[in-house]
Amino acid sequence: MEYEVPRVFAWAVEDPEHPTAIWRFTLHPQDGRTRLNQWTQIGSARSGLSLAIDHVPEKEQKIVSVRMREFENGIIATLAAIKQRTESAERAPA
Numbered sequence: 001m002e003y004e005v006p007r008v009f010a011w012a013v014e015d016p017e018h019p020t021a022i023w024r025f026t027l028h029p030q031d032g033r034t035r036l037n038q039w040t041q042i043g044s045a046r047s048g049l050s051l052a053i054d055h056v057p058e059k060e061q062k063i064v065s066v067r068m069r070e071f072e073n074g075i076i077a078t079l080a081a082i083k084q085r086t087e088s089a090e091r092a093p094a
Contacts, residue, residue: 001016001022002024006027007026007027007028008024008025008026008027009024009025010022010023010024010025011023013047014045015045018044018045019043019044019045020042020043020045020046020047020048021040021041021042021043021047022040022041023038023039023040024038024039024040025037025038025039026039036079036082036083038075038078038079040071040075042067042071049063049064049067
């Protein structure tokens with residue numbers, strides 16, 4: 001979906017014209033280092049989240065809240081793992 005070396009890497013889940021989600025990593029040079037941002041957008045197409053809400057519409061708020069917490073935890077874990085690997089590679093002898 002989007003690829004700009006060495007700054008942006010993004011992709012759509014499922015159909016690029018009507019994705020169930022979009023994920024993007026953006027790199028920003030900062031004080032001799034690199035800051036990495038991870039971003040996601042749910043939609044515009046229906047997904048498993050939509051199906052869960054259809055099944056129990058009275059629990060929509062809870063379903064969405066749980067899914068957002070899962071997304072947040074996944075993003076935090078992914079960024080921490082990338083940071084750990086890149087910092088380990090920087091310390092490793094060539």
